[in-house]
Ligand SMILES: [Ca+2]
């Protein structure tokens with residue numbers, strides 16, 4: 001292949017591969033979900049409200065756990081959550097070992113207004129190309145993982161006046177939130193019920209695909225060749 005043609009092909013492929021890699025994790029969404037890309041500037045309570053959509057987005061890629069991390073849900077099937085602490089069998093926690101490399105995703109549901117009467121219920125599914133390793137669904141776990149696993153530049157947290165964050169059963173005001181993790185660990189279906197104050201949120205930990213790492217490396221090599229191509233042209 002003529003060198004100019006080859007360089008032109010490289011110049012075209014590099015950004016295409018980079019785009020493909022960036023979108024590799026989330027395969028599809030369905031139901032009352034909205035995919036945000038890039039991540040929003042803030043999911044602090046009151047900053048990204050909707051009565052129509054659970055917002056989902058990619059947070060970070062290829063983060064290595066510096067220590068073991070206990071997450072609230074690791075097993076497939078239906079999990080029902082309760083507040084303040086789930087009864088035995090209410091959730092299925094597990095621990096991700098130190099050294100595990102993860103990609104993270106976030107689901108955020110903040111109905112319009114505060115101290116709302118009645119309930120708002122939304123349901124939707126998120127399918128990843130990667131295996132889901134675990135879910136963080138309660139307030140304390142979300143709070144301690146925002147810094148390391150939240151999207152860079154996104155503001156997280158709940159208003160101190162309305163500190164509820166994460167999933168709950170809403171006491172006697174309605175049915176509990178439910179989470180269904182598919183048997184192949186690729187699809188998360190959430191049925192969120194909201195009453196009162198606060199925000200419903202879930203952090204998803206998934207294992208990066210080996211081939212996505214290879215594509216990232218290839219994209220990097222192509223980028224370097226494109227830079228060299230441009231330098232040669234200038235020279
Ligand atoms: Ca709200």
Ligand SMILES: [Ca+2]
Pocket residue numbers: 166167168169170177192193194195200
């Ligand atoms: Ca809820």
